[in-house]
Amino acid sequence: MKTALLNSHSENLRSPMFWAVSTSALIALVAGLGLLGFLIIESVPVFSRQGLGFLSGTEWFGPDEFGAWPMIYGSLATAFLASLFALPIALGSAVYTAEFLSPKPRLAVKAAMEYLAGVPGIVYGLLGMTLLAQWVRNVFDLIDGNSLLTAGLLLAVMILPTVTTLSEDALRAVPRRYRETAWSLGMNRVATAFCVSLPMALPGICGAVFLGVGRALGETVAVMLVIGGLDRIPVPWFNLFAPGQSIPSKLGREAAEALGGGYHWHALMALGLVLFVLALSLSLAGRWFLTRQRSA
Amino acid sequence: MSDQIPAVELRIAHVFFKNHRVLEDLNRQFPSRSVTAIFGPSGSGKTTLLRTLSRMNDDVEGFRVEGRVLIDGENIYSDAVEASRLRQKVGMLFQKPCVFPKSIYQNVVFGLRHRDGIDRKAVPEMAENVLREVRLWDEVKDRLNEWAPNLSQGQQQRLALARLLILEPEILLMDEPTSSLDPRSAEAIESLIERHAKLRTILLVTHNLEQARRVCGEIVFMDCGRFLESPPVQLPPPAGEELLKKY
Numbered sequence: 001m002k003t004a005l006l007n008s009h010s011e012n013l014r015s016p017m018f019w020a021v022s023t024s025a026l027i028a029l030v031a032g033l034g035l036l037g038f039l040i041i042e043s044v045p046v047f048s049r050q051g052l053g054f055l056s057g058t059e060w061f062g063p064d065e066f067g068a069w070p071m072i073y074g075s076l077a078t079a080f081l082a083s084l085f086a087l088p089i090a091l092g093s094a095v096y097t098a099e100f101l102s103p104k105p106r107l108a109v110k111a112a113m114e115y116l117a118g119v120p121g122i123v124y125g126l127l128g129m130t131l132l133a134q135w136v137r138n139v140f141d142l143i144d145g146n147s148l149l150t151a152g153l154l155l156a157v158m159i160l161p162t163v164t165t166l167s168e169d170a171l172r173a174v175p176r177r178y179r180e181t182a183w184s185l186g187m188n189r190v191a192t193a194f195c196v197s198l199p200m201a202l203p204g205i206c207g208a209v210f211l212g213v214g215r216a217l218g219e220t221v222a223v224m225l226v227i228g229g230l231d232r233i234p235v236p237w238f239n240l241f242a243p244g245q246s247i248p249s250k251l252g253r254e255a256a257e258a259l260g261g262g263y264h265w266h267a268l269m270a271l272g273l274v275l276f277v278l279a280l281s282l283s284l285a286g287r288w289f290l291t292r293q294r295s296a
Numbered sequence: 297m298s299d300q301i302p303a304v305e306l307r308i309a310h311v312f313f314k315n316h317r318v319l320e321d322l323n324r325q326f327p328s329r330s331v332t333a334i335f336g337p338s339g340s341g342k343t344t345l346l347r348t349l350s351r352m353n354d355d356v357e358g359f360r361v362e363g364r365v366l367i368d369g370e371n372i373y374s375d376a377v378e379a380s381r382l383r384q385k386v387g388m389l390f391q392k393p394c395v396f397p398k399s400i401y402q403n404v405v406f407g408l409r410h411r412d413g414i415d416r417k418a419v420p421e422m423a424e425n426v427l428r429e430v431r432l433w434d435e436v437k438d439r440l441n442e443w444a445p446n447l448s449q450g451q452q453q454r455l456a457l458a459r460l461l462i463l464e465p466e467i468l469l470m471d472e473p474t475s476s477l478d479p480r481s482a483e484a485i486e487s488l489i490e491r492h493a494k495l496r497t498i499l500l501v502t503h504n505l506e507q508a509r510r511v512c513g514e515i516v517f518m519d520c521g522r523f524l525e526s527p528p529v530q531l532p533p534p535a536g537e538e539l540l541k542k543y
Contacts, residue, residue: 102357177394180390181390182406183383184350184388184389184390184460185459185463186387186411188378189380196396200397
């Protein structure tokens, strides 16, 4: 057995295709680690001077003191709002599509969702700026429609197709025999959907939610256009009608002017590192749930 | 259920998947409280027949039924009949056991949660009774909260049968329920069929003629989507010998 494995391994080493694909995999790994390493190295001056005070600081005034908390708050608040608005609709839509639609309409809905999931953020941003921000301003009688709420709503629209289509995939991945078993016990389709399919698809749905929230956290241009661009924690802190700032929109606004070094640049890199860690945590959590579903 | 009306009746029924006719010219009555074996080669339409009787193919694209399929005198493919209501009367046991990823006990009582008029206090006793019926109680009584998918295949099939019997279906459709089971599990299921022969209408799809003879009052032959005219097999009929060689 061992000899066979060794033979098989040495056979692989002789194949040019093996080297091609293994080199590709290595490049992907090095790129990811290189990005993380670059962010860590570039952030060292900030954390060595300010320590964790960088994360809890509320003022972003150069040249020597930067605080990331308003941006962290803005990112978390908009991602939370996006999840709050998008998840019930996305999950309802996924259950309906997967469990009740016949194949042809289901494929049409899937195709539409996958198309919407691929629309660039800038397109959503322009629509948000011209339609959504105006609507929020008029409905809530605000001076300016650009706010944390507007950004959260826009992100909800943006992540809705992703969460819907991935949740639908998770539901469809539940083997048909479980549904038929439930039907054979006299359960109707609604009971089967909620008592059999949904619980069994839950790990995959959680994975879809994490991936959607990950996208919401990382979205730059669309959020930049509607969030208001104010580096402040609202007063009171839950006043979501106030303008705010997220990490990506902060980076988008200031990266060009700070490029080339200086403490300002390192502070932006440290913000990038925070975002990287947040997104990586979500991505790993999503992957963990998806893996659980596949092995179930 | 009235003894005068056949439990299951097919009147010139044809079953199609798109334009392909998979069952044709089905004309037969299955009397109440009887056990009938449906015997035929692979692909002869036995499973499709059972799935048609329980409306399992309703959402399969292109599936349609022509003619009349009657359960207790009511055409089950009429608009007035809800599939879930029908299946409360007509239970189906599949060839491959399918248990939910839950505990053994939760599996047994799974269907009861969706039935009206169940005395919740009586449920544990009902669960014990059906587990005894399928001869699983002694094997699982000390581990009812354990994960059902960890049971052996034979135990899972008996658990699936217990989960069905607790709902007391009037008609039981069994699709080769013992085909891949250990002798102990197969014997437990055969014995249960014999005991229930006077209580329910049972249609048993099987490839095992000896089993059909042991437990069934009548054997119906199918081939190429049709019922074959043959007498009930008490002894191998002369006409049946040639047919049996095919299987």
